Amino acid sequence: MDEHLYIVTYDIADEKRWRAVFKIMKGYGEWLQLSVFQCRLSPRRHAELIELLTGAINHRQDHVLLMNLGPADKVDPRVVSLGKNFQAIDKVPLII
Structure with missing residues:
Protein backbone atom coordinates (compact mmCIF):
# COMPACT_ATOMS: atom_id res chain seq x y z
CA MET A 1 0.00 0.00 0.00
CA ASP A 2 1.21 3.50 -0.80
CA GLU A 3 1.10 5.05 2.68
CA HIS A 4 2.86 8.23 3.68
CA LEU A 5 3.87 9.37 7.15
CA TYR A 6 2.33 12.70 8.23
CA ILE A 7 2.70 15.00 11.19
CA VAL A 8 -0.58 16.83 11.76
CA THR A 9 -0.73 19.83 14.05
CA TYR A 10 -3.57 22.22 14.67
CA ASP A 11 -4.50 25.44 16.44
CA ILE A 12 -8.25 25.60 17.04
CA ALA A 13 -9.74 28.77 18.54
CA ASP A 14 -12.88 27.20 20.06
CA GLU A 15 -12.78 24.41 22.67
CA LYS A 16 -15.79 22.60 21.19
CA ARG A 17 -14.20 22.54 17.71
CA TRP A 18 -10.86 21.53 19.26
CA ARG A 19 -12.53 18.46 20.84
CA ALA A 20 -14.18 17.60 17.51
CA VAL A 21 -10.84 17.80 15.67
CA PHE A 22 -9.14 15.76 18.41
CA LYS A 23 -11.78 13.01 18.05
CA ILE A 24 -11.32 12.97 14.28
CA MET A 25 -7.54 12.74 14.62
CA LYS A 26 -7.72 9.85 17.13
CA GLY A 27 -9.30 7.80 14.34
CA TYR A 28 -6.46 8.54 11.92
CA GLY A 29 -3.24 8.59 13.88
CA GLU A 30 -1.26 8.39 17.07
CA TRP A 31 -1.44 11.27 19.53
CA LEU A 32 2.03 12.68 20.23
CA GLN A 33 1.33 15.89 22.12
CA LEU A 34 -1.46 18.39 22.65
CA SER A 35 -2.69 19.18 19.12
CA VAL A 36 -0.02 17.04 17.41
CA PHE A 37 -0.58 13.64 15.77
CA GLN A 38 1.53 11.24 13.74
CA CYS A 39 -0.43 9.51 10.97
CA ARG A 40 0.29 6.79 8.45
CA LEU A 41 -2.16 7.41 5.61
CA VAL A 75 11.12 7.50 5.62
CA ASP A 76 13.34 7.52 8.69
CA PRO A 77 12.26 10.62 10.61
CA ARG A 78 15.16 12.44 12.19
CA VAL A 79 13.65 13.70 15.41
CA VAL A 80 15.23 15.24 18.47
CA SER A 81 12.99 14.14 21.34
CA LEU A 82 13.45 15.55 24.81
CA GLY A 83 11.58 13.80 27.59
CA LYS A 84 9.34 11.03 26.28
CA ASN A 85 10.74 8.75 23.61
CA PHE A 86 9.58 9.31 20.00
CA GLN A 87 8.78 6.22 17.94
CA ALA A 88 7.73 6.39 14.28
CA ILE A 89 4.37 4.74 13.76
CA ASP A 90 4.61 1.23 12.30
CA LYS A 91 2.21 -0.48 9.95
CA VAL A 92 -0.08 -2.76 11.89
CA PRO A 93 -2.60 -5.26 10.56
CA LEU A 94 -6.18 -4.03 10.46
CA ILE A 95 -8.71 -6.66 11.51
CA ILE A 96 -12.27 -5.95 10.44
Whole structure:
Protein backbone atom coordinates (compact mmCIF):
# COMPACT_ATOMS: atom_id res chain seq x y z
CA MET A 1 0.00 0.00 0.00
CA ASP A 2 1.21 3.50 -0.80
CA GLU A 3 1.10 5.05 2.68
CA HIS A 4 2.86 8.23 3.68
CA LEU A 5 3.87 9.37 7.15
CA TYR A 6 2.33 12.70 8.23
CA ILE A 7 2.70 15.00 11.19
CA VAL A 8 -0.58 16.83 11.76
CA THR A 9 -0.73 19.83 14.05
CA TYR A 10 -3.57 22.22 14.67
CA ASP A 11 -4.50 25.44 16.44
CA ILE A 12 -8.25 25.60 17.04
CA ALA A 13 -9.74 28.77 18.54
CA ASP A 14 -12.88 27.20 20.06
CA GLU A 15 -12.78 24.41 22.67
CA LYS A 16 -15.79 22.60 21.19
CA ARG A 17 -14.20 22.54 17.71
CA TRP A 18 -10.86 21.53 19.26
CA ARG A 19 -12.53 18.46 20.84
CA ALA A 20 -14.18 17.60 17.51
CA VAL A 21 -10.84 17.80 15.67
CA PHE A 22 -9.14 15.76 18.41
CA LYS A 23 -11.78 13.01 18.05
CA ILE A 24 -11.32 12.97 14.28
CA MET A 25 -7.54 12.74 14.62
CA LYS A 26 -7.72 9.85 17.13
CA GLY A 27 -9.30 7.80 14.34
CA TYR A 28 -6.46 8.54 11.92
CA GLY A 29 -3.24 8.59 13.88
CA GLU A 30 -1.26 8.39 17.07
CA TRP A 31 -1.44 11.27 19.53
CA LEU A 32 2.03 12.68 20.23
CA GLN A 33 1.33 15.89 22.12
CA LEU A 34 -1.46 18.39 22.65
CA SER A 35 -2.69 19.18 19.12
CA VAL A 36 -0.02 17.04 17.41
CA PHE A 37 -0.58 13.64 15.77
CA GLN A 38 1.53 11.24 13.74
CA CYS A 39 -0.43 9.51 10.97
CA ARG A 40 0.29 6.79 8.45
CA LEU A 41 -2.16 7.41 5.61
CA SER A 42 -3.00 5.98 2.22
CA PRO A 43 -4.11 8.53 -0.42
CA ARG A 44 -7.74 7.58 0.28
CA ARG A 45 -7.42 7.98 4.08
CA HIS A 46 -5.59 11.28 3.53
CA ALA A 47 -8.48 12.56 1.39
CA GLU A 48 -11.03 11.37 3.98
CA LEU A 49 -9.13 13.15 6.76
CA ILE A 50 -8.93 16.38 4.77
CA GLU A 51 -12.68 16.25 4.13
CA LEU A 52 -13.53 15.64 7.79
CA LEU A 53 -11.19 18.37 9.04
CA THR A 54 -12.47 20.83 6.44
CA GLY A 55 -15.98 20.38 7.79
CA ALA A 56 -14.94 20.59 11.45
CA ILE A 57 -12.94 23.82 11.51
CA ASN A 58 -13.72 27.50 11.17
CA HIS A 59 -11.58 28.56 8.21
CA ARG A 60 -11.18 32.14 9.46
CA GLN A 61 -10.19 31.26 13.04
CA ASP A 62 -8.52 27.83 12.98
CA HIS A 63 -5.38 26.40 11.40
CA VAL A 64 -4.46 22.79 10.57
CA LEU A 65 -1.11 21.70 9.09
CA LEU A 66 -0.53 18.29 7.52
CA MET A 67 3.19 17.72 6.90
CA ASN A 68 3.99 14.86 4.52
CA LEU A 69 7.27 13.23 5.58
CA GLY A 70 7.28 10.84 2.62
CA PRO A 71 6.63 7.13 1.97
CA ALA A 72 5.98 5.49 5.34
CA ASP A 73 8.06 2.39 4.63
CA LYS A 74 11.07 4.40 3.44
CA VAL A 75 11.12 7.50 5.62
CA ASP A 76 13.34 7.52 8.69
CA PRO A 77 12.26 10.62 10.61
CA ARG A 78 15.16 12.44 12.19
CA VAL A 79 13.65 13.70 15.41
CA VAL A 80 15.23 15.24 18.47
CA SER A 81 12.99 14.14 21.34
CA LEU A 82 13.45 15.55 24.81
CA GLY A 83 11.58 13.80 27.59
CA LYS A 84 9.34 11.03 26.28
CA ASN A 85 10.74 8.75 23.61
CA PHE A 86 9.58 9.31 20.00
CA GLN A 87 8.78 6.22 17.94
CA ALA A 88 7.73 6.39 14.28
CA ILE A 89 4.37 4.74 13.76
CA ASP A 90 4.61 1.23 12.30
CA LYS A 91 2.21 -0.48 9.95
CA VAL A 92 -0.08 -2.76 11.89
CA PRO A 93 -2.60 -5.26 10.56
CA LEU A 94 -6.18 -4.03 10.46
CA ILE A 95 -8.71 -6.66 11.51
CA ILE A 96 -12.27 -5.95 10.44
